[in-house]
Amino acid sequence: MAKQEILDGLKDAIVNMDEDKARDLSEEALDEGIGAFEAITEGLARGMKVVSDKFDKAEVYLPQVMKSADAMQAAMEVLRPELQEGEETGKGKVVIGTVEGDIHEIGKNVVVAMLQGSGFDVIDLGRDIALKEFVERAEEEKADIVAASALMSTTKPGQKKIVELIQEKGLDLKTMFGGAPVTEEWVEEIGGDGYAPNAAEATGLAESLL
Ligand code: B12
Structure with a gap:
């Protein structure tokens, strides 16, 4: 799958409250060499922004938001360890x-x-x-x-x-x-x-x- 397709897929998985897809695509992103940082900012966070905006316009309600949040957490579980293995810079x-x-x-x-x-x-x-x-x-x-x-x-x-x-x-x-x-x-x-x-x-x- 092309890089942009994976990032868009991650965004859509959050918007569509699809926990399995969020997890699978996060793994695929890593397999394809997409950095965890990019998968989060250009994929997942974009999806959560869409959900936030929809919630503010009353186009989705709390139960849906919670499911999107669950999908976000599932994806983060896959991506977070990759971030932690990043360079040890000994910052603050x-x-x-x-x-x-x-x-x-x-x-x-x-x-x-x-x-x-x-x-x-x-x-x-x-x-x-x-x-x-x-x-x-x-x-x-x-x-x-x-x-x-x-x-x-x-x-x-x-x-x-x-x-x-x-x-x-x-x-x-x-x-x-x-x-x-x-x-x-x-x-x-x-x-x-x-x-x-x-x-x-x-x-x-x-x-x-x-
Ligand atoms: C998801 C969500 C929920 C989920 C939370 C799930 C979870 N595990 O976190 C659930 C469904 C549980 C929920 C519950 C409630 N929610 Co709510 N929720 C939201 C929603 C839709 C999105 C928030 C979100 O996750 N955004 C996505 C993330 C990625 O963005 P973010 O949080 O803004 O974070 C980014 C930046 O702000 C920044 N940032 C965040 N933190 C920090 C910290 C530092 C140090 C820095 C530098 C930067 C930074 O970086 C982040 C990443 O880029 C917002 C709507 C909105 N517009 O924000 C309402 C919203 C925050 N909720 C609201 C309310 C009222 C509630 C409830 C009281 C609802 C209720 N009646 O029960 C309860 C809260 C109960 C409580 N005691 O806390 C209101 C708050 C209104 C207000 N201004 O006071 C909002 C604004 C919705 C609204 N328009 O009415 N909610």
Whole structure:
């Protein structure tokens, strides 16, 4: 199968909620020499963008979105180890999670995969993570960066709290934030160090923060 056909197939597998196809095509992508990074950004993430847009226009509903999310996770299971086997560049350490009260994790997982793929040591706390845990773990692990994802306007203030907790403890830690309702202006307002609109830019951002 041609490269573009595989990438389009990955996108369609997410849109069509087809877990088996997402997994099979991810394997095929690797067999054909397509990098895991490219399969994620040019295939899967494009599909998830279509699903997000459809959800916003009420063209699909939560059960379908969850099935697309499952297809995305299935594909990521195939692709993620390939990213981890990437070059060991000994870059910095990042503690990342989705803030308390927020169970959205797809975008965060893509950011994790990209950071790992570009050589960062990543500690993924998961989703719905207590705000003090971000800071405590970063302190324990001697991390360089705390990264937090928030997908809802109600959970976005958790990012502000993380900055406050770091300031209260006087820690030498950089912060970076993202998620659909998060903007550059918001991150500036709360005193965060960096914002990225997507996973591809998150890696460049992390590098610039070190
Ligand atoms: C998928 C989804 C779900 C799935 C989540 C599955 C999962 N395992 O993650 C399910 C179905 C479970 C779900 C549940 C809910 N959802 Co929902 N969901 C979405 C949806 C459609 C897509 C999100 C997504 O995965 N996008 C794809 C990924 C790849 O993109 P992304 O998350 O934006 O991430 C990218 C960037 O933002 C960035 N990024 C993300 N994180 C970070 C972090 C850092 C550090 C950096 C630098 C960058 C970065 O990089 C990522 C990759 O490029 C959005 C719609 C939307 N427009 O976002 C609604 C949306 C986020 N959900 C919403 C809501 C309200 C809910 C529910 C409350 C619904 C309900 N009534 O039950 C619950 C939440 C319960 C809770 N306590 O959290 C609202 C939030 C509204 C708001 N602004 O407050 C949205 C915006 C839909 C809407 N228009 O109403 N949801």
